[in-house]
Amino acid sequence: MSSNQKKVMLSAIQPSSQLTIGNYIGALRNWVKLQENYDCIFFAVNLHAITVRQDPKMLLEQTYRAIATYLAAGIHPEDAAVFIQSQVPEHTELAWILTCNSYMGELNRMTQFKDKSAKQGANIPAGLFTYPVLMASDILLYDTELVPIGHDQKQHVELTRDIAIRMNNTYGKDLFKVPEVYIPPVGARIMSLQDPTAKMSKSDPDVSSAIYLTDTDDQIRKKLKRAVTDSGTEITDDDTKPGIRNLLAIQSSLTGKSIPELVLSYAGKQYGHLKLETAEIVVQAVAPIRNRADELMSDRAYLDSVLQRGAEKARVRAQRTLKRVYDRMGLVSPQGRA
Numbered sequence: 060m061s062s063n064q065k066k067v068m069l070s071a072i073q074p075s076s077q078l079t080i081g082n083y084i085g086a087l088r089n090w091v092k093l094q095e096n097y098d099c100i101f102f103a104v105n106l107h108a109i110t111v112r113q114d115p116k117m118l119l120e121q122t123y124r125a126i127a128t129y130l131a132a133g134i135h136p137e138d139a140a141v142f143i144q145s146q147v148p149e150h151t152e153l154a155w156i157l158t159c160n161s162y163m164g165e166l167n168r169m170t171q172f173k174d175k176s177a178k179q180g181a182n183i184p185a186g187l188f189t190y191p192v193l194m195a196s197d198i199l200l201y202d203t204e205l206v207p208i209g210h211d212q213k214q215h216v217e218l219t220r221d222i223a224i225r226m227n228n229t230y231g232k233d234l235f236k237v238p239e240v241y242i243p244p245v246g247a248r249i250m251s252l253q254d255p256t257a258k259m260s261k262s263d264p265d266v267s268s269a270i271y272l273t274d275t276d277d278q279i280r281k282k283l284k285r286a287v288t289d290s291g292t293e294i295t296d297d298d299t300k301p302g303i304r305n306l307l308a309i310q311s312s313l314t315g316k317s318i319p320e321l322v323l324s325y326a327g328k329q330y331g332h333l334k335l336e337t338a339e340i341v342v343q344a345v346a347p348i349r350n351r352a353d354e355l356m357s358d359r360a361y362l363d364s365v366l367q368r369g370a371e372k373a374r375v376r377a378q379r380t381l382k383r384v385y386d387r388m389g390l391v392s393p394q395g396r397a
């Protein structure tokens with residue numbers, strides 16, 4: 060199938076720190092699996108990352124590292140458009156228009172805003188509140204049909220659908236394509252290793268709560284050895300054992316074995332066995348990605364050439380959508396009236 064007959068799949072990760080095994084299992088790995096069958100757009104959302112304060116030097120490094128990690132994990136830059144969000148200014152341009160078509164009430168309901176703003180003290184950046192609208196812009200700019208994400212982003216894609224449907228009703232039904240969510244059956248919500256009732260997050264200040272895709276084999280083993288488990292000794296998959304359940308989910312999503320199958324194989328074994336074996340499985344998954352990303356990071360010229368090509372491809376498409384929106388809304392676009 061040629062790329063223009065394929066449906067558009069789009070997804071992105073914030074370079075707000077190094078990527079985690081949660082980002083890999085919940086998102087990146089599925090991009091790699093699904094990429095052959097879709098016209099793909101994958102980017103690093105550095106403008107989302109600045110919704111909370113970032114150190115400029117680290118942000119730049121983490122942004123390149125995110126792109127290197129996409130490629131190291133198996134994304135094909137010859138087929139997909141791979142770029143950095145700030146290289147395509149149409150994202151922020153459409154975001155303003157969508158902001159004018161979004162409601163305070165619906166943004167107020169976003170649980171991620173509630174969680175993240177609670178950690179900000181008195182001065183909550185307004186960008187944290189309007190961030191889901193920028194995400195809607197990311198998606199709607201490219202006539203996206205499928206958005207593969209972890210569970211935490213489901214509410215944001217649903218908001219995107221609501222905004223698209225609302226604007227289609229107002230400005231003509233084919234203004235925006237209404238996207239579908241893709242959530243993996245297992246691993247959509249990998250939990251913190253230190254608090255298995257909270258999501259594993261790359262920006263968690265406790266670095267032992269997450270496995271980063273930059274961690275050494277030794278760091279991975281240590282973090283999993285110290286992972287918080289539950290009282291009791293039996294390895295079972297139930298609500299009273301969120302720590303054990305998390306380790307089983309990580310193993311299951313990396314090996315393809317079902318949870319019941321894993322539980323059966325651990326009958327009579329200790330928590331220590333589960334931790335040790337999970338660590339080895341994670342090391343096997345992370346090491347090749349980390350090593351390849353290290354190599355790519357030392358060839359900045361190559362990364363820049365991939366990004367340049369990706370951003371050019373993306374801009375042509377984004378400008379087409381934006382022109383349609385300007386024309387329908389009675390705005391004069393940079394290209395003039397249709």
Ligand code: AQP
Pocket residue numbers: 071072073074075076079081082083084085086207208209210211212246247248249250258259260261262263
């Ligand atoms: N713990 C997780 N389990 C499964 N999927 C996850 N994702 C994130 N955490 C997990 C998925 O990774 C993609 C990229 O997410 P993002 O970077 O845009 O922002 P996020 O969802 O807020 O991820 P983090 O790691 O928690 O970042 P910070 O700490 O910066 O907020 C999404 O598809 C997400 O679902």
